[in-house]
Amino acid sequence: MKHNYRRSRPWFLLGLATCLFAGTAAFSQKPKCVFVDGECIEGFVYVPDFMMPEELKKHIEERSSDIVIVDTAATLIWEEEHIPGAVSFPYRPNIAPPVPLPRDKTLVIYCACKDHEDSSDMAKQLSLLGYQKVKVLKGGWFKWLDLGYKTVSKTDEEKK
Amino acid sequence: MITLRFIRELRLVGFVLLGAASLLGQIRSGLPAGSPTESIPVSDVTGPYKGERVCYVCEFEADPNVLAFFRDTSEETGKLIVELNRLYVKNKARNFKAVAMIIAGSDSKKWLENLNRTERLEIPLTFFTKGPKDVAARIYQLNPDVQNTFLVTVNRTVTDNVSDIGSGEFGKVIDAAEKMLAGR
Numbered sequence: 583m584k585h586n587y588r589r590s591r592p593w594f595l596l597g598l599a600t601c602l603f604a605g606t607a608a609f610s611q612k613p614k615c616v617f618v619d620g621e622c623i624e625g626f627v628y629v630p631d632f633m634m635p636e637e638l639k640k641h642i643e644e645r646s647s648d649i650v651i652v653d654t655a656a657t658l659i660w661e662e663e664h665i666p667g668a669v670s671f672p673y674r675p676n677i678a679p680p681v682p683l684p685r686d687k688t689l690v691i692y693c694a695c696k697d698h699e700d701s702s703d704m705a706k707q708l709s710l711l712g713y714q715k716v717k718v719l720k721g722g723w724f725k726w727l728d729l730g731y732k733t734v735s736k737t738d739e740e741k742k
Numbered sequence: 743m744i745t746l747r748f749i750r751e752l753r754l755v756g757f758v759l760l761g762a763a764s765l766l767g768q769i770r771s772g773l774p775a776g777s778p779t780e781s782i783p784v785s786d787v788t789g790p791y792k793g794e795r796v797c798y799v800c801e802f803e804a805d806p807n808v809l810a811f812f813r814d815t816s817e818e819t820g821k822l823i824v825e826l827n828r829l830y831v832k833n834k835a836r837n838f839k840a841v842a843m844i845i846a847g848s849d850s851k852k853w854l855e856n857l858n859r860t861e862r863l864e865i866p867l868t869f870f871t872k873g874p875k876d877v878a879a880r881i882y883q884l885n886p887d888v889q890n891t892f893l894v895t896v897n898r899t900v901t902d903n904v905s906d907i908g909s910g911e912f913g914k915v916i917d918a919a920e921k922m923l924a925g926r
């Protein structure tokens with residue numbers, strides 16, 4: 583029996599359109615997870631891990647080599663005044679790798695925002711990039727100043 | 743003898759010079775569009791943190807906003823702040839924010855308090871803690887010869903820069919803010 587291609591063509595086209603629509607719909611769906619260090623984690627909500635200023639002060643006094651203090655302010659502000667030993671890494675809403683911060687040390691991030699907006703967001707971004715030891719300085723820069731803890735300028739540190 | 747080629751080259755040079763002049767004329771002070779906005783602590787006079795140092799750039803986070811810098815206090819500055827407040831009131835339901843920062847420093851505190859009292863403003867009025875020498879002036883590339891700079895920003899990025907305007911030209915800020923809000 584001879585197959586009637588003309589009769590089956592509309593069905594073929596309908597099938598093709600359905601496949602295309604289904605495929606597009608599947609791709610347009612938002613991913614239900616957030617990739618953390620290459621792993622897809624559903625319902626990911628970042629909760630910052632805080633470090634108290636007293637604890638950070640102790641680390642500085644003990645010259646601890648396990649931590650790296652990260653100042654999220656603009657480099658010009660960091661040059662004027664910062665927590666002793668802090669490195670300058672200004673806040674960006676989208677951090678692009680490569681990140682010049684070590685992965686094997688605890689990063690203690692601070693900012694001058696009232697509710698740790700910049701430091702918390704940076705900690706979250708770094709966590710998503712696979713940094714596993716990230717802490718946010720509780721109270722940030724202004725709490726550090728209120729407590730009367732030591733600050734230095736870039737020039738002070740260069741003199742050492 | 744002047745050839746056709748020479749005239750064409752002259753025209754090209756003219757266009758390049760005109761383009762450069764118009765670019766220079768557009769932005770006289772402040773960060774250009776596309777720049778990220780850095781955190782800058784200022785002294786709050788009338789806002790929710792009055793009497794404290796606070797960073798409104800951080801407070802606004804990714805919300806659409808206008809960061810307004812004024813060289814000093816004057817009648818013209820007052821009029822522009824009132825206009826900015828009006829723009830805020832009109833758009834606050836759209837999560838829009840605004841802040842006024844006086845570069846001159848602590849001498850402007852009384853003036854800002856009076857302006858707030860007489861005009862019943864809703865936007866925070868602040869000043870640069872260290873005055874014109876404050877590092878914020880360098881971070882935001884504020885020209886010392888320019889009276890005012892309005893940075894229209896969203897997602898911590900400048901979308902438009904309007905600077906050195908009179909109170910009659912505030913429409914430029916409104917247009918830039920509307921453009922930003924429409925694009926969200």
